Amino acid sequence: MAAPVVATLSLTASDRAKSRHRFTADDGTPIYLNLPRGTVLRGGDRLGGDDETVIEIVAKPEPVVVVKAQSSFDLLRAAYHLGNRHVSLELAPDHLTLEPDAVLEAMLHQLGGLALSTATLPFEPEAGAYRSATHSYSPSHGHDHN
Incomplete structure (x- = not known):
């Protein structure tokens, strides 16, 4: 039987690339992630804890350029x-999404043939070919895990 999801953790794309960091789950529970360096989490990933509980990662909507x-x-x-x-x-297939950046947006306008718009959406950038498949977390106990 699969371990129950005990909390969700909504993170921006930047936060999902942090291997060691303290976060607060959506229900207020403190969470400490201690993942292998280079780990990039995606929305829907599940992290197993030492106590056999599971935290589900949610791709938090954030400002983007489409x-x-x-x-x-x-x-x-x-x-x-x-x-x-x-x-x-x-x-x-029909669009690209990136974080807002005035310099990049100006470059894209100069290329021509492109329409840029802003939105607030979950951002799931390409993670690369070396994405880790196994993740875990540690419940926060008020002391340093570094």
Whole structure:
């Protein structure tokens, strides 16, 4: 039988990339994450604790820029230029999503053929090929786990 989900932890994309950090679960429970370096959590991931409980990760909505294009080539070209700048980027067949950045937005406007809009959405950027598959957490006990 699967362990019960005891809490949810809503985190932004930036927070989901922190391997060792104290957070507060959505119900107010303090949580200390002590994950392998380089771990990137995604919405829907579940973390198993030492006491066999489970915390479910929720991709917290955050401000983003959504990029749409007049053609698939224009979208591909935008992804190429953003990739050259090592930008965290969420890919979809018909749009790209990135964190707001005035310099990058100006570059995208200069490329032409693109429509940019702002939104508040869960942001799930590409995590890369080396994403860890096993995660755990430690309940916070008011002392340092470092």
